[in-house]
Amino acid sequence: MVDLSRKFDVLVIGGGNAALCAAISARRAGASVLVLEGAPKFYRGGNTRHTRNMRCAHDAATEILTGPYTEDEFFEDLLRVTGGKTDEELARFMIHESKDMLNWIVEQGVRWQPSLGGTLSLGRTNSFFLGGGRAMLNALYLTAEQLGVEILYDAEVTTLDIQDGMFLSATLKQDGKDVAVRASALVAAAGGFEANIEWLKESWGPAAENFLIRGTPYNRGSILKMLLGKGVQAIGDPTQCHAVAIDARAPKFDGGIITRHDSVVFGIVVNKHAQRFYDEGEDIWPKRYAIWGRLVAAQPDQIAYIIFDSSVVTSFMPTLFPPIAGDTVAELAQKLGLDPAALEKTLAEFNAAVRPGTFDHTILDDCRTEGITPAKTHWARKIEAAPYLAYPVRPGITFTYLGTRVNKQARMMMSDGKPAANMFAAGEIMAGNVLGQGYAAGIGMTIGSVFGRVAGREAANNARN
Secondary structure (H helix, E strand, O other): OOOOOOEEEEEEEOOOHHHHHHHHHHHHOOOOEEEEOOOOHHHOOHHHHHOOEEEOOEOOOOOOOOOOEOHHHHHHHHHHHHOOOOOHHHHHHHHHHHHHHHHHHHHOOOOEOOOOOHHHOOOOOEEEEOOHHHHHHHHHHHHHHHHOOEEEOOOOEEEEEEEOOEEEEEEEEEOOEEEEEEEEEEEEOOOOOOOOHHHHHHHHHHHHHHOEEOOOOOOOOHHHHHHHHOOEOEEOOOOOEEEEEEEOOOOOEOOOHHHEOOOHHHOEEEOOOOOEOOOOOOOOHHHHHHHHHHHHHOOHHHOEEEEEEHHHOOOOOOOOOOOEEEOOHHHHHHHHOOOHHHHHHHHHHHHHHEEOOOOOOOOOOOOEEOOOOOOOOOOOOOOOOOOEEEEEEEEEEEEEOOEEOEOOOOEEEEOOOOEEEEEEEOHHHHHHHOOOOOOOOOHHHHHHHHHHHHHHHHHHHHHHO
16 A cells, blocks of 8 residues: 655656656656556556657667667657747757667666568667557556555546645545645656547537547546646647547547558548548658648548558558448448549549659659649559548547646746746656647657656656755
8 A cells, every 4th residue: 555644755647658757767866756647557558558669869770770860860850740840959858868768768677679661661760669558568667666666546636736836745536535645846747638528629629529539538638737727837739739540430539559540651531522632642651640630630520531442452551440342433432421423533533643653652752643732742653453442530639739848857847937846747748848740650759758767867856955
Protein backbone atom coordinates (compact mmCIF):
# COMPACT_ATOMS: atom_id res chain seq x y z
CA MET A 1 0.00 0.00 0.00
CA VAL A 2 1.15 3.51 -0.84
CA ASP A 3 1.37 5.76 2.21
CA LEU A 4 -0.39 8.91 1.03
CA SER A 5 0.09 10.67 4.33
CA ARG A 6 3.80 11.24 3.64
CA LYS A 7 5.14 14.11 1.57
CA PHE A 8 6.92 12.98 -1.59
CA ASP A 9 9.77 14.83 -3.26
CA VAL A 10 8.23 14.49 -6.73
CA LEU A 11 4.66 13.74 -7.75
CA VAL A 12 4.19 12.58 -11.35
CA ILE A 13 0.64 12.74 -12.74
CA GLY A 14 0.27 10.43 -15.72
CA GLY A 15 1.37 6.92 -16.61
CA GLY A 16 2.78 6.88 -20.14
CA ASN A 17 6.25 7.20 -21.62
CA ALA A 18 6.79 10.82 -20.50
CA ALA A 19 5.58 10.11 -16.97
CA LEU A 20 7.76 7.02 -16.55
CA CYS A 21 10.85 8.71 -17.98
CA ALA A 22 10.26 11.55 -15.52
CA ALA A 23 9.71 9.20 -12.59
CA ILE A 24 12.84 7.15 -13.36
CA SER A 25 14.93 10.27 -13.93
CA ALA A 26 13.76 11.83 -10.65
CA ARG A 27 14.34 8.62 -8.71
CA ARG A 28 17.83 8.18 -10.17
CA ALA A 29 18.51 11.75 -8.99
CA GLY A 30 17.69 10.64 -5.44
CA ALA A 31 14.10 11.84 -5.10
CA SER A 32 11.20 9.94 -3.57
CA VAL A 33 8.61 9.61 -6.35
CA LEU A 34 4.90 8.82 -6.58
CA VAL A 35 3.20 8.19 -9.93
CA LEU A 36 -0.56 8.68 -10.17
CA GLU A 37 -2.02 6.84 -13.17
CA GLY A 38 -5.70 7.63 -13.70
CA ALA A 39 -6.37 4.44 -15.66
CA PRO A 40 -6.67 0.89 -14.31
CA LYS A 41 -3.44 -1.09 -14.39
CA PHE A 42 -4.39 -3.04 -17.52
CA TYR A 43 -4.89 0.21 -19.47
CA ARG A 44 -1.90 2.01 -17.99
CA GLY A 45 0.34 4.03 -20.24
CA GLY A 46 -2.01 6.24 -22.25
CA ASN A 47 -1.22 6.40 -25.94
CA THR A 48 2.25 4.89 -25.42
CA ARG A 49 0.52 1.50 -25.49
CA HIS A 50 -0.12 1.99 -29.19
CA THR A 51 3.21 3.40 -30.33
CA ARG A 52 6.01 1.60 -32.13
CA ASN A 53 8.99 3.90 -32.60
CA MET A 54 10.90 7.03 -31.68
CA ARG A 55 12.76 9.55 -33.85
CA CYS A 56 16.23 10.45 -32.57
CA ALA A 57 19.17 12.28 -34.11
CA HIS A 58 22.34 10.19 -34.56
CA ASP A 59 25.62 10.74 -36.36
CA ALA A 60 26.20 7.31 -37.89
CA ALA A 61 24.55 4.02 -38.75
CA THR A 62 24.02 1.62 -35.85
CA GLU A 63 22.87 -1.94 -35.34
CA ILE A 64 19.28 -0.71 -35.52
CA LEU A 65 19.53 2.28 -37.90
CA THR A 66 20.68 2.21 -41.52
CA GLY A 67 22.45 5.58 -41.66
CA PRO A 68 23.06 8.97 -40.00
CA TYR A 69 20.27 11.41 -39.15
CA THR A 70 21.88 14.69 -38.18
CA GLU A 71 20.47 17.31 -35.85
CA ASP A 72 20.15 19.74 -38.76
CA GLU A 73 18.22 17.25 -40.91
CA PHE A 74 15.90 16.45 -38.00
CA PHE A 75 15.25 20.17 -37.51
CA GLU A 76 14.63 20.67 -41.26
CA ASP A 77 12.09 17.84 -41.20
CA LEU A 78 10.40 19.42 -38.18
CA LEU A 79 10.26 22.82 -39.90
CA ARG A 80 8.74 21.24 -42.99
CA VAL A 81 5.91 19.44 -41.21
CA THR A 82 5.13 22.31 -38.82
CA GLY A 83 5.38 25.04 -41.43
CA GLY A 84 7.80 26.79 -39.08
CA LYS A 85 5.32 26.79 -36.19
CA THR A 86 7.70 25.60 -33.51
CA ASP A 87 9.73 27.12 -30.68
CA GLU A 88 13.14 26.90 -32.33
CA GLU A 89 15.12 27.03 -29.09
CA LEU A 90 13.09 24.23 -27.50
CA ALA A 91 13.00 22.21 -30.72
CA ARG A 92 16.76 22.34 -31.21
CA PHE A 93 17.25 21.52 -27.52
CA MET A 94 14.98 18.48 -27.84
CA ILE A 95 16.73 17.29 -31.00
CA HIS A 96 20.17 17.63 -29.41
CA GLU A 97 19.02 15.77 -26.28
CA SER A 98 17.43 13.03 -28.41
CA LYS A 99 20.89 11.82 -29.47
CA ASP A 100 21.45 10.45 -25.98
CA MET A 101 17.99 8.88 -25.68
CA LEU A 102 18.87 5.90 -27.86
CA ASN A 103 21.27 4.75 -25.14
CA TRP A 104 19.48 6.12 -22.07
CA ILE A 105 16.20 4.38 -22.88
CA VAL A 106 18.06 1.06 -23.28
CA GLU A 107 19.61 1.60 -19.84
CA GLN A 108 16.03 1.70 -18.51
CA GLY A 109 15.35 -1.80 -19.88
CA VAL A 110 13.80 -0.96 -23.26
CA ARG A 111 15.01 -3.00 -26.24
CA TRP A 112 15.23 -2.01 -29.90
CA GLN A 113 14.59 -4.23 -32.90
CA PRO A 114 16.45 -4.21 -36.25
CA SER A 115 15.45 -1.47 -38.69
CA LEU A 116 12.30 -1.84 -40.77
CA GLY A 117 12.13 -1.37 -44.52
CA GLY A 118 9.18 -1.37 -46.88
CA THR A 119 6.72 1.50 -47.21
CA LEU A 120 7.51 2.97 -43.81
CA SER A 121 10.74 4.63 -45.04
CA LEU A 122 11.90 4.92 -41.42
CA GLY A 123 14.88 2.59 -41.26
CA ARG A 124 17.37 5.46 -41.10
CA THR A 125 15.50 7.95 -38.90
CA ASN A 126 13.41 5.98 -36.39
CA SER A 127 14.18 3.27 -33.85
CA PHE A 128 11.49 0.63 -33.25
CA PHE A 129 10.69 -0.86 -29.85
CA LEU A 130 11.04 -4.62 -29.69
CA GLY A 131 7.53 -5.74 -28.83
CA GLY A 132 6.00 -2.33 -29.49
CA GLY A 133 4.76 0.30 -27.09
CA ARG A 134 3.33 -2.05 -24.50
CA ALA A 135 6.66 -3.89 -24.18
CA MET A 136 8.41 -0.55 -23.82
CA LEU A 137 5.96 0.48 -21.09
CA ASN A 138 6.36 -2.78 -19.24
CA ALA A 139 10.12 -2.31 -19.21
CA LEU A 140 9.86 1.25 -17.90
CA TYR A 141 7.37 0.27 -15.20
CA LEU A 142 9.59 -2.63 -14.11
CA THR A 143 12.62 -0.36 -13.86
CA ALA A 144 10.66 2.30 -11.97
CA GLU A 145 9.36 -0.27 -9.47
CA GLN A 146 12.82 -1.77 -8.97
CA LEU A 147 14.18 1.72 -8.25
CA GLY A 148 11.53 2.29 -5.60
CA VAL A 149 9.11 4.54 -7.48
CA GLU A 150 5.65 4.13 -5.96
CA ILE A 151 2.72 3.78 -8.35
CA LEU A 152 -1.01 4.15 -7.80
CA TYR A 153 -3.57 3.11 -10.43
CA ASP A 154 -7.19 4.25 -10.79
CA ALA A 155 -5.85 7.46 -9.25
CA GLU A 156 -7.82 10.22 -10.93
CA VAL A 157 -6.80 13.66 -9.69
CA THR A 158 -9.84 15.87 -9.06
CA THR A 159 -8.19 19.13 -7.91
CA LEU A 160 -4.78 20.76 -7.77
CA ASP A 161 -3.82 23.15 -4.97
CA ILE A 162 -1.58 25.72 -6.66
CA GLN A 163 -0.85 29.11 -5.14
CA ASP A 164 1.16 31.83 -6.88
CA GLY A 165 2.79 29.35 -9.24
CA MET A 166 3.65 26.87 -6.50
CA PHE A 167 2.21 23.37 -6.35
CA LEU A 168 1.16 22.31 -2.86
CA SER A 169 -0.98 19.18 -3.25
CA ALA A 170 -3.25 17.12 -5.48
CA THR A 171 -6.57 15.65 -4.41
CA LEU A 172 -7.78 12.26 -5.61
CA LYS A 173 -10.60 9.89 -4.81
CA GLN A 174 -9.63 6.81 -2.78
CA ASP A 175 -12.29 4.45 -1.43
CA GLY A 176 -14.91 7.14 -1.92
CA LYS A 177 -12.96 9.73 0.04
CA ASP A 178 -10.99 12.79 -1.02
CA VAL A 179 -7.31 12.31 -0.23
CA ALA A 180 -4.68 15.07 -0.53
CA VAL A 181 -1.26 14.07 -1.84
CA ARG A 182 1.60 16.43 -1.00
CA ALA A 183 4.89 16.78 -2.86
CA SER A 184 7.73 19.26 -3.13
CA ALA A 185 7.56 19.28 -6.95
CA LEU A 186 5.04 18.32 -9.61
CA VAL A 187 5.56 16.77 -13.04
CA ALA A 188 2.41 16.87 -15.17
CA ALA A 189 2.53 14.18 -17.87
CA ALA A 190 -1.15 13.36 -18.18
CA GLY A 191 -1.65 13.71 -21.94
CA GLY A 192 -3.98 15.88 -23.96
CA PHE A 193 -7.77 16.22 -24.24
CA GLU A 194 -8.46 14.17 -27.37
CA ALA A 195 -10.88 11.83 -25.56
CA ASN A 196 -12.98 14.79 -24.39
CA ILE A 197 -15.42 15.14 -27.28
CA GLU A 198 -17.19 18.11 -25.70
CA TRP A 199 -13.90 20.00 -25.45
CA LEU A 200 -13.05 19.10 -29.07
CA LYS A 201 -16.45 20.45 -30.14
CA GLU A 202 -15.61 23.84 -28.60
CA SER A 203 -13.13 24.34 -31.44
CA TRP A 204 -14.25 21.90 -34.15
CA GLY A 205 -18.01 22.23 -33.76
CA PRO A 206 -20.37 19.31 -34.48
CA ALA A 207 -17.78 17.72 -36.77
CA ALA A 208 -15.99 16.40 -33.68
CA GLU A 209 -18.84 13.95 -33.11
CA ASN A 210 -17.52 12.02 -36.12
CA PHE A 211 -13.93 11.87 -34.88
CA LEU A 212 -12.51 8.54 -33.77
CA ILE A 213 -9.97 8.51 -30.94
CA ARG A 214 -7.05 6.23 -31.72
CA GLY A 215 -5.84 6.01 -28.16
CA THR A 216 -6.97 5.88 -24.56
CA PRO A 217 -10.40 7.10 -23.43
CA TYR A 218 -8.71 8.39 -20.26
CA ASN A 219 -7.01 11.40 -21.90
CA ARG A 220 -9.78 13.88 -21.13
CA GLY A 221 -7.54 16.86 -20.41
CA SER A 222 -8.63 17.40 -16.83
CA ILE A 223 -5.09 18.09 -15.56
CA LEU A 224 -4.42 20.47 -18.44
CA LYS A 225 -7.63 22.37 -17.75
CA MET A 226 -6.77 22.65 -14.04
CA LEU A 227 -3.28 23.96 -14.79
CA LEU A 228 -4.50 26.57 -17.25
CA GLY A 229 -7.14 27.59 -14.74
CA LYS A 230 -4.41 28.11 -12.12
CA GLY A 231 -2.45 30.58 -14.21
CA VAL A 232 -0.14 28.35 -16.23
CA GLN A 233 0.54 29.87 -19.64
CA ALA A 234 -1.10 28.08 -22.55
CA ILE A 235 0.57 27.34 -25.85
CA GLY A 236 -0.85 25.94 -29.06
CA ASP A 237 -4.00 25.99 -31.14
CA PRO A 238 -6.88 23.86 -29.76
CA THR A 239 -7.71 22.72 -33.30
CA GLN A 240 -4.19 21.43 -33.97
CA CYS A 241 -3.54 17.79 -33.25
CA HIS A 242 -1.94 14.58 -34.47
CA ALA A 243 -4.76 13.33 -36.69
CA VAL A 244 -4.47 10.54 -39.25
CA ALA A 245 -6.97 8.84 -41.52
CA ILE A 246 -8.10 5.62 -39.84
CA ASP A 247 -10.62 3.01 -40.82
CA ALA A 248 -14.16 4.30 -40.39
CA ARG A 249 -15.10 0.89 -38.96
CA ALA A 250 -12.72 1.33 -36.02
CA PRO A 251 -14.11 1.65 -32.46
CA LYS A 252 -14.72 5.11 -31.02
CA PHE A 253 -11.76 4.76 -28.64
CA ASP A 254 -8.54 2.76 -28.36
CA GLY A 255 -8.44 1.27 -31.86
CA GLY A 256 -4.71 1.85 -31.91
CA ILE A 257 -2.23 1.65 -34.73
CA ILE A 258 -3.83 -1.31 -36.52
CA THR A 259 -6.69 0.92 -37.70
CA ARG A 260 -4.39 3.35 -39.54
CA HIS A 261 -4.06 3.20 -43.33
CA ASP A 262 -0.75 3.51 -45.17
CA SER A 263 -2.30 3.02 -48.61
CA VAL A 264 -3.01 6.64 -49.60
CA VAL A 265 0.00 7.02 -51.91
CA PHE A 266 -1.01 3.89 -53.85
CA GLY A 267 -4.40 5.22 -54.97
CA ILE A 268 -6.66 8.24 -54.73
CA VAL A 269 -8.83 9.61 -51.93
CA VAL A 270 -12.37 10.85 -52.57
CA ASN A 271 -15.07 12.37 -50.37
CA LYS A 272 -18.76 11.41 -50.13
CA HIS A 273 -19.37 13.15 -53.46
CA ALA A 274 -16.70 10.94 -55.09
CA GLN A 275 -14.45 13.97 -55.61
CA ARG A 276 -10.71 14.08 -54.95
CA PHE A 277 -9.68 16.91 -52.62
CA TYR A 278 -5.89 16.75 -52.07
CA ASP A 279 -2.59 15.62 -53.60
CA GLU A 280 -2.13 12.01 -52.47
CA GLY A 281 1.54 12.07 -53.51
CA GLU A 282 2.75 15.25 -51.84
CA ASP A 283 5.58 13.80 -49.73
CA ILE A 284 6.90 10.51 -48.41
CA TRP A 285 4.82 8.73 -45.77
CA PRO A 286 6.59 9.59 -42.48
CA LYS A 287 6.37 13.32 -43.20
CA ARG A 288 2.82 13.52 -44.58
CA TYR A 289 0.69 10.69 -43.17
CA ALA A 290 -0.51 12.82 -40.27
CA ILE A 291 -2.12 15.47 -42.51
CA TRP A 292 -4.91 13.17 -43.63
CA GLY A 293 -6.94 13.26 -40.44
CA ARG A 294 -7.37 17.03 -40.73
CA LEU A 295 -8.08 16.78 -44.45
CA VAL A 296 -10.86 14.24 -43.90
CA ALA A 297 -12.20 16.31 -40.99
CA ALA A 298 -12.78 19.16 -43.46
CA GLN A 299 -14.86 16.99 -45.81
CA PRO A 300 -18.66 16.61 -45.68
CA ASP A 301 -19.71 14.30 -42.83
CA GLN A 302 -16.00 13.76 -42.02
CA ILE A 303 -15.80 10.68 -44.24
CA ALA A 304 -13.55 9.77 -47.18
CA TYR A 305 -12.58 6.70 -49.19
CA ILE A 306 -9.15 5.47 -50.29
CA ILE A 307 -9.64 3.95 -53.76
CA PHE A 308 -7.06 1.58 -55.28
CA ASP A 309 -6.95 -1.62 -57.31
CA SER A 310 -5.78 -5.21 -57.01
CA SER A 311 -2.33 -4.46 -58.44
CA VAL A 312 -1.13 -2.76 -55.23
CA VAL A 313 -2.68 -4.86 -52.44
CA THR A 314 0.71 -6.27 -51.40
CA SER A 315 2.46 -2.88 -51.49
CA PHE A 316 1.47 -1.66 -48.03
CA MET A 317 0.80 -3.06 -44.58
CA PRO A 318 -2.71 -4.49 -44.25
CA THR A 319 -4.98 -3.23 -41.49
CA LEU A 320 -7.39 -4.91 -39.11
CA PHE A 321 -10.30 -4.38 -41.53
CA PRO A 322 -10.34 -5.85 -45.06
CA PRO A 323 -10.90 -3.56 -48.04
CA ILE A 324 -14.33 -3.31 -49.63
CA ALA A 325 -14.22 -4.77 -53.14
CA GLY A 326 -16.15 -4.47 -56.41
CA ASP A 327 -15.57 -6.12 -59.77
CA THR A 328 -16.43 -2.80 -61.41
CA VAL A 329 -16.07 0.82 -60.32
CA ALA A 330 -19.86 1.11 -60.27
CA GLU A 331 -20.23 -1.93 -58.01
CA LEU A 332 -17.61 -0.55 -55.62
CA ALA A 333 -19.37 2.82 -55.55
CA GLN A 334 -22.68 1.19 -54.69
CA LYS A 335 -21.11 -0.72 -51.79
CA LEU A 336 -19.61 2.55 -50.50
CA GLY A 337 -22.85 4.48 -50.87
CA LEU A 338 -21.32 6.76 -53.54
CA ASP A 339 -22.77 7.93 -56.84
CA PRO A 340 -21.47 5.34 -59.36
CA ALA A 341 -21.38 7.81 -62.26
CA ALA A 342 -19.47 10.36 -60.18
CA LEU A 343 -16.84 7.83 -59.08
CA GLU A 344 -16.45 6.49 -62.61
CA LYS A 345 -15.91 10.05 -63.88
CA THR A 346 -13.35 10.87 -61.17
CA LEU A 347 -11.42 7.68 -61.82
CA ALA A 348 -11.50 8.11 -65.61
CA GLU A 349 -10.22 11.70 -65.34
CA PHE A 350 -7.46 10.60 -62.98
CA ASN A 351 -6.34 7.71 -65.21
CA ALA A 352 -6.29 9.98 -68.26
CA ALA A 353 -4.08 12.47 -66.42
CA VAL A 354 -1.45 9.94 -65.31
CA ARG A 355 1.91 10.38 -67.05
CA PRO A 356 4.34 7.47 -67.27
CA GLY A 357 7.35 7.40 -64.99
CA THR A 358 9.53 5.11 -62.89
CA PHE A 359 7.63 4.19 -59.74
CA ASP A 360 9.59 4.21 -56.48
CA HIS A 361 7.71 4.65 -53.22
CA THR A 362 10.95 5.38 -51.28
CA ILE A 363 11.67 8.67 -53.09
CA LEU A 364 9.74 11.54 -54.63
CA ASP A 365 9.51 9.77 -57.98
CA ASP A 366 8.45 11.09 -61.41
CA CYS A 367 5.07 9.32 -61.60
CA ARG A 368 2.64 12.24 -61.73
CA THR A 369 -0.52 13.64 -63.26
CA GLU A 370 -1.05 16.55 -65.65
CA GLY A 371 -4.17 18.59 -66.30
CA ILE A 372 -6.26 17.79 -63.22
CA THR A 373 -6.82 19.54 -59.91
CA PRO A 374 -5.67 18.54 -57.42
CA ALA A 375 -2.63 17.03 -59.05
CA LYS A 376 -1.00 13.87 -57.77
CA THR A 377 2.65 14.91 -57.87
CA HIS A 378 4.33 11.56 -57.17
CA TRP A 379 3.48 7.84 -57.29
CA ALA A 380 0.60 8.35 -59.73
CA ARG A 381 -0.38 5.15 -61.53
CA LYS A 382 -3.58 4.22 -63.29
CA ILE A 383 -6.25 2.46 -61.25
CA GLU A 384 -7.66 -0.09 -63.66
CA ALA A 385 -6.97 -3.66 -62.43
CA ALA A 386 -10.16 -5.26 -61.13
CA PRO A 387 -11.30 -5.94 -58.50
CA TYR A 388 -11.44 -2.30 -57.39
CA LEU A 389 -10.91 -1.79 -53.68
CA ALA A 390 -11.55 0.86 -51.04
CA TYR A 391 -11.12 1.71 -47.37
CA PRO A 392 -13.60 4.09 -45.73
CA VAL A 393 -11.73 6.49 -43.41
CA ARG A 394 -12.50 9.05 -40.72
CA PRO A 395 -10.28 11.42 -38.72
CA GLY A 396 -8.39 9.46 -36.09
CA ILE A 397 -7.20 11.80 -33.33
CA THR A 398 -4.03 10.67 -31.55
CA PHE A 399 -3.23 13.66 -29.36
CA THR A 400 -3.91 17.37 -29.09
CA TYR A 401 -1.37 20.22 -29.20
CA LEU A 402 -2.93 22.79 -26.87
CA GLY A 403 -0.82 22.58 -23.74
CA THR A 404 1.36 24.24 -21.13
CA ARG A 405 4.26 26.46 -22.13
CA VAL A 406 7.61 25.28 -20.76
CA ASN A 407 11.26 26.32 -20.86
CA LYS A 408 14.35 24.16 -21.50
CA GLN A 409 14.19 22.87 -17.93
CA ALA A 410 10.66 21.58 -18.71
CA ARG A 411 9.45 24.06 -16.08
CA MET A 412 5.97 25.41 -16.71
CA MET A 413 5.70 29.10 -17.48
CA MET A 414 3.04 31.17 -15.76
CA SER A 415 0.77 33.68 -17.50
CA ASP A 416 2.84 36.55 -16.07
CA GLY A 417 5.86 35.24 -17.98
CA LYS A 418 7.68 33.90 -14.92
CA PRO A 419 8.66 30.25 -14.41
CA ALA A 420 6.52 28.22 -12.01
CA ALA A 421 8.11 27.65 -8.62
CA ASN A 422 8.03 23.84 -8.67
CA MET A 423 5.91 22.63 -11.60
CA PHE A 424 7.22 20.80 -14.67
CA ALA A 425 5.57 19.17 -17.68
CA ALA A 426 6.42 16.49 -20.23
CA GLY A 427 4.81 14.68 -23.14
CA GLU A 428 1.53 15.46 -24.86
CA ILE A 429 0.56 18.05 -22.28
CA MET A 430 3.39 20.31 -23.52
CA ALA A 431 3.85 19.01 -27.10
CA GLY A 432 2.52 22.27 -28.56
CA ASN A 433 5.83 23.94 -27.68
CA VAL A 434 7.45 21.86 -30.43
CA LEU A 435 4.47 20.99 -32.62
CA GLY A 436 2.52 24.08 -33.65
CA GLN A 437 0.97 21.98 -36.40
CA GLY A 438 1.76 18.88 -38.42
CA TYR A 439 3.64 15.75 -37.39
CA ALA A 440 6.47 13.45 -38.39
CA ALA A 441 6.51 9.82 -37.33
CA GLY A 442 7.99 9.17 -33.89
CA ILE A 443 8.28 12.79 -32.71
CA GLY A 444 5.63 12.36 -30.01
CA MET A 445 7.78 9.76 -28.30
CA THR A 446 10.82 11.99 -28.67
CA ILE A 447 9.04 14.85 -26.93
CA GLY A 448 7.85 12.56 -24.13
CA SER A 449 11.19 10.86 -23.54
CA VAL A 450 13.41 13.93 -23.74
CA PHE A 451 11.25 16.28 -21.70
CA GLY A 452 10.26 13.49 -19.32
CA ARG A 453 13.90 12.84 -18.50
CA VAL A 454 14.57 16.56 -18.11
CA ALA A 455 11.42 17.20 -16.05
CA GLY A 456 12.22 14.39 -13.63
CA ARG A 457 15.79 15.52 -13.14
CA GLU A 458 14.85 19.17 -12.68
CA ALA A 459 11.93 18.34 -10.36
CA ALA A 460 14.28 16.28 -8.17
CA ASN A 461 16.79 19.12 -8.04
CA ASN A 462 14.00 21.55 -7.22
CA ALA A 463 12.71 19.36 -4.39
CA ARG A 464 16.21 18.94 -2.96
CA ASN A 465 16.83 22.70 -2.96
